[in-house]
Amino acid sequence: MSGDIGPHPLPRASAAYPGFAGLLLRHSGADDPAGGDFFAEAIAPIENTHRAARQANDQLVHLNQALHQRSAALATSNLKLKREIAQRKLAEESLRKSEQHYAQLLEQSRLMGRPARAEWQ
Secondary structure (H helix, E strand, C coil): CCCCCCCCCCCHHHHHHHHHHHHHHHCCCCHHHHHHHHHHHHHHHHHHHHHHHHHHHHHHHHHHHHHHHHHHHHHHHHHHHHHHHHHHHHHHHHHHHHHHHHHHHHHHHHHHHHHHHHHHH
């Protein structure tokens, strides 16, 4: 095989996978250009997988940041809701006591009015 096969894949492989480049040098048959083509083709799916993994990792980092922001916003909302619930419970208790107080006053006024009515009749 004496044709021009293009640039050798080892510089690209050694940049992306330094440990793998040494393996390629030992097993590629540096004098055999066809061996280099084989490994260039073998590396392409690895490079694609690596690129896809980096993109997925970038998306994961972005999603984690959004999750942390949303969690912080929810925690703030929950705290606000708990305060509102506590205020409402206090208001309900105050209203209940007021209702009891006025119910007692009404009952006492009724009791006080009965003997007087009996005397008038």
